[in-house]
Amino acid sequence: MSLPQSLRTSVTPPELELIASQQLIEIIPLIAIEKTAFISGAFGPLQPPRKAQIPLWMAINLKLKKKCHIVAPEWLSVEFLQSRLDEEINEPGFSKLPFRYAEVSKLLLDVQVTFAPDDIQSTDKIRYLLKDLREARQAKSREGVDQINRGELSLSNLCSMEINEIRPFFVHAMGILTHLHRDASAEDQP
Amino acid sequence: MSRSSVSAMNWEAQFKSDTSTLIQSGKNGKSRTGALALDSDNEDQDITMASASESDSARARPVSVAPELYIQDDESPLSQLTKHWMNERHAPDILPAQEELLASLLDHIRRQSEAVQLLRGEPSASEEEHIRIMLVQMEVERVKFIVRSYVRTRLFKIEKFARFIMTDATIQTRITTAERAHASRHAHLTDRHFHNSVLQSLPETQSHLDDTPIFMPPMITKPDESRPVFVHALRDCPPIRFHEDLTLEMKRGHISLMPFSFIEQLLLRGYVELI
Numbered sequence: 001m002s003l004p005q006s007l008r009t010s011v012t013p014p015e016l017e018l019i020a021s022q023q024l025i026e027i028i029p030l031i032a033i034e035k036t037a038f039i040s041g042a043f044g045p046l047q048p049p050r051k052a053q054i055p056l057w058m059a060i061n062l063k064l065k066k067k068c069h070i071v072a073p074e075w076l077s078v079e080f081l082q083s084r085l086d087e088e089i090n091e092p093g094f095s096k097l098p099f100r101y102a103e104v105s106k107l108l109l110d111v112q113v114t115f116a117p118d119d120i121q122s123t124d125k126i127r128y129l130l131k132d133l134r135e136a137r138q139a140k141s142r143e144g145v146d147q148i149n150r151g152e153l154s155l156s157n158l159c160s161m162e163i164n165e166i167r168p169f170f171v172h173a174m175g176i177l178t179h180l181h182r183d184a185s186a187e188d189q190p
Numbered sequence: 191m192s193r194s195s196v197s198a199m200n201w202e203a204q205f206k207s208d209t210s211t212l213i214q215s216g217k218n219g220k221s222r223t224g225a226l227a228l229d230s231d232n233e234d235q236d237i238t239m240a241s242a243s244e245s246d247s248a249r250a251r252p253v254s255v256a257p258e259l260y261i262q263d264d265e266s267p268l269s270q271l272t273k274h275w276m277n278e279r280h281a282p283d284i285l286p287a288q289e290e291l292l293a294s295l296l297d298h299i300r301r302q303s304e305a306v307q308l309l310r311g312e313p314s315a316s317e318e319e320h321i322r323i324m325l326v327q328m329e330v331e332r333v334k335f336i337v338r339s340y341v342r343t344r345l346f347k348i349e350k351f352a353r354f355i356m357t358d359a360t361i362q363t364r365i366t367t368a369e370r371a372h373a374s375r376h377a378h379l380t381d382r383h384f385h386n387s388v389l390q391s392l393p394e395t396q397s398h399l400d401d402t403p404i405f406m407p408p409m410i411t412k413p414d415e416s417r418p419v420f421v422h423a424l425r426d427c428p429p430i431r432f433h434e435d436l437t438l439e440m441k442r443g444h445i446s447l448m449p450f451s452f453i454e455q456l457l458l459r460g461y462v463e464l465i
Contacts, residue, residue: 003346011279015339018332019272033322038329039298040268057332058325067321151432152448155420163420163445163465170447174418178449182416 010167013103016160020103021057026071029062056107063111073098076105078122081129088136094157097133102161105130141166148173267295268333273463275340280420280464281457282450283413284347286364295337302330344369352377353399353410361413415451421462430456 006012022040029046036044043054051071054062062068074080075098087095098104105126112123141162147153148170155163265273274288306327309315315323348355348369355361355373362370381399389397402408423440430452431437440446445465456462 002342002349007279008346011276018335019276022269022272031318031321033318036322036326038326039295039302039333040266040329057328061325061328062321065321148447151436152438152446152452154438155445155447156443158445160465167420171418174447174449175414175416178416178418 011164013161013164016100016164017103017107020100020160021055021060021107023056023100023104024053025056025059025073026051026053027059027062027068028071029068031062031067056104060107060111070108070111072108073104075101076108076126078125078129081126081133085129085133085136088133088140094137094140094155096157097159100160102130102134102159137162138165145170145173149177267291267298268336271295271340272336275336275343277457277464278340278343278347282417282419283415283454284344284351284361284364286458287344287366287369289366292337292340295333299330299333299337302326306330345372347413348373349376351411351413352380354412357410415454416449418447419450419453420445420447420465421453421457422465423462425461427456427461 028051029048031046032048033044033046035042040055043058044052046052046054046068059068059070063070084095084097109123109127109130137158141155141158144153144155144166153170153174270291271288274285274291278285306323309319309323312319344365348365349372351361352373355365355370356377365373384399385397389399398409400408400410421440423442423444423446425442427440427444429437429439430448432448432452438446438448440462453462457464
């Protein structure tokens with residue numbers, strides 16, 4: 001078939017990572033590369049030690065070759081994540097995080113650990129915080145199940161990976177409610 | 191990334207057989223197709239999908255939405271295609287074909303690949319140069335993956351709704367000539383197969399493929415417009431009316447889950463994206 005069964009209902013996490021790694025990130029290059037035209041735009045020139053903005057996938061690739069240091073985004077720090085976690089626990093709504101925070105943080109933490117633990121400060125602490133955040137938010141989105149009705153469900157500040165996680169169940173549940181309602185109103189006016 | 195590229199490779203092999211019919215139907219007298227197909231070796235299957243002539247693409251716009259209503263952000267072609275890819279993956283219905291966008295990206299892919307081939311030949315390249323070539327090559331593969339996945343998603347829907355496409359005029363305006371030819375062949379082949387294997391031995395009253403029996407879903411598969419989708423508002427949207435007492439005005443950045451039929455028009459006009 002043209003589309004494998006596993007891809008029909010939803011997008012897969014690797015595909016979301018592919019999209020997320022299109023985002024720009026700041027690096028400190030260790031090699032000099034001329035300005036180059038890519039399909040997504042022109043990047044460079046890279047001149048050590050001047051900081052530059054390049055797509056995440058490129059940065060990760062260079063990092064694995066030990067050709068750059070990745071500057072962690074501001075939100076990927078203990079202080080920021082801690083404050084969001086506190087907010088998550090004390091406030092009813094979802095706290096505001098970058099839309100693709102789960103993908104970006106995973107990609108970045110993966111390269112940090114295997115190679116040099118230099119770019120992101122206190123990697124372990126950040127891992128714990130991300131996990132706590134994820135669990136706190138997951139609990140909230142589960143509570144959202146009882147708000148599903150046939151009309152509309154607002155999910156502000158939910159992030160891409162979290163949406164993907166709840167998609168199968170939420171879509172199915174709302175679909176059933178819509179069908180039930182349609183059947184009922186069809187019977188009203190025969 | 192490694193997983194994606196592996197599946198891209200598997201797709202390619204399958205894709206060749208899937209689209210061989212499309213390639214043939216696309217070649218009929220379209221000079222543009224001929225030119226593109228000649229100088230590309232491994233991408234020809236992608237190109238044919240995108241290669242119906244300009245006059246076709248003008249006709250292929252949805253009737254209900256004037257083209258100038260579509261709000262185009264200042265985005266690169268790649269991020270536009272990524273958006274359309276995701277929309278297509280999540281939408282239950284077939285969305286309007288993005289022929290021009292696809293053609294320009296495929297063109298770009300070919301130019302980049304040619305440049306890489308050229309630079310590869312130079313023996314005196316430095317280490318920096320190697321890394322540069324590798325990055326360009328890598329990006330080409332990433333873009334190819336997105337293009338393939340996008341085209342395959344459409345192909346999947348076209349095969350699924352093939353019979354419906356043949357009976358419905360509005361959905362035909364959203365697909366390319368090559369896609370329509372494929373739908374027609376697919377519908378025809380399955381019909382003939384069912385007829386030869388089973389239906390011809392059944393009584394006349396039971397040998398049709400388009401019955402609408404009571405208490406049963408109709409036999410022709412239609413897109414389920416009421417399937418809920420996750421929408422993300424790209425700008426402030428005009429209010430949506432669900433029923434008498436419920437309207438919703440989505441502000442920029444708003445994320446919501448609702449049936450596809452409510453946001454279809456906003457999606458076509460570029461106010462929202464599916465996530």
